[in-house]
Amino acid sequence: MADRRPILFFDSGVGGLSVLAPAAALLPQAPLVYVADSAGFPYGTRSEAEIAARVPALLGRLAERYDPRLIVIACNTASTIALQHVRAALDIPIVGTVPAIKPAAEASRTRVIGVLGTAATVRQPYVDDLAARFAADCVVLRHGSAELVEMAEAALGGDRPSVEEIRAALAGLTGQDRGEDIDVIVNACTHFPLLADELVAATGGRIHFVDGGPGIARRIAHLTQGQQWPDQPLPGRAVFTATSARTERLAPALARFGLREIESL
């Protein structure tokens, strides 16, 4: 029996597309719903209490409306703060996105790694715990950048940042004590892989960037193994909690990710 239930990806904005893309490549037959909480964007400058209250309530509404087989919280900020609350509230498998500190530590030769996320993510105990478990012998430098989040949103709408702008935003990390020794940076915000080309150009190819997208895709494939899919591929759907001129400009980029239907919640 064909099962039309989608996989639902959730982020504050367009960043979660960097998680959706490798999952869609691995599971081309999966129906996809991508939700951007544009009414709540940005999350990275919000308090823990706001995120912990907002995300489970919104995902509850979304689960009722779209009946997903699995939810991916494609946002490090929401995952490091609210993953446990969401799992407690919903009876659906929930996959979170947390900073890829383990592969970064495995890849580092200098033993100095950077964690580049939002201000809210980099101050989480969850990150302390990942660093202690997987990078105990590394210096782990952290930086939260709301500027890079904005640049990624604008880039998807066609307005790419300059290498100088990226370099200036990275200075908060690379300018720290031992920052010049960083050889691996964890993209601990799902928006940042959308700036991959600019990040490589701004660091002259000297720094390797890692993110959780490919690992999450494998996890989704594992959790949905043996499940049925629709007989014909269904068009992907992008959902915004608030629409604006900015969200309208995103339509061509969303179509490139297979999201051809756009609606507001």
Ligand code: DGL
């Ligand atoms: N994409 C989000 C993350 O992974 C957060 C961006 C924001 O809303 O500040 O943390």
